[in-house]
Amino acid sequence: MRTASVNIKWTYPPPVVSSDEQERCGNATFAVRRCSPTRTAVAVVGEIDAINGRGLGRYVERHTRASRQLVLDLRAVDFFGSQGFTALYFISVQCARSDVDWVIVGGPPVQRLLAICDPEGELPFAPDLGSALSRLDRLAQCGLHVVWSGRCGWRTR
Template sequence: MNGRELARYVERHLRVSRQLVLDLRAVDFFGSQGFTALYYISVHCTRSDVDWAIVASPPVRRLLSICDPESELPLADDLTAALARLDRRAQRHTPFVWSARSGWRTG
């Protein structure tokens, strides 16, 4: 899969979710197209109000250290840390609940 295919795949699947963990631990080569895809995914997640995290392999981390020196992308140390990050962010959002009896209300 190339960077463009990855970005489009993620974009299609974000229509049904408000959270994303992008697990790139099995990636053994990651070039500039991959970084472009991550940037595109980041912009799309921001515009769509999707919380997300990246779990990266050493080649991905190496490129991100060069292309994202300010650590703007949400890189997590491992899958457990990524899931914990998303759980913390989800707790900050006030849920909207709909009830047939009372209509919409905040959690």
């Protein structure tokens, strides 16, 4: 994997601790931002396919070890293949093992694949960044660690 610098414009608040890192993998660029001591955002630009699906999962795994919450921003993804779904499943397992609350924000390519591969809505998808952040804020305020249980909502772990 090559590391390249790509200009990603964050629509998320500036980080409390600067720990930005970018990585180019296939036709995608992954970037991480530490938004607060407990929240990390990972943004993806480009295409997620068989070449870089596993790389996405590993990148997220490396950058969520010290976090309690993760925003996976896939809004700038132009193509999201089946390996992307495999990466999301891997991320879900890693977040569950590490007690990390997380949410996916994605555009039409991600929504299309989730409609096919996750028809019950088991993965924590939010239609926009505002609702994703609100969901994570509510979880943090409640002090509960919960897991997404599909379209029916959240359940306590």
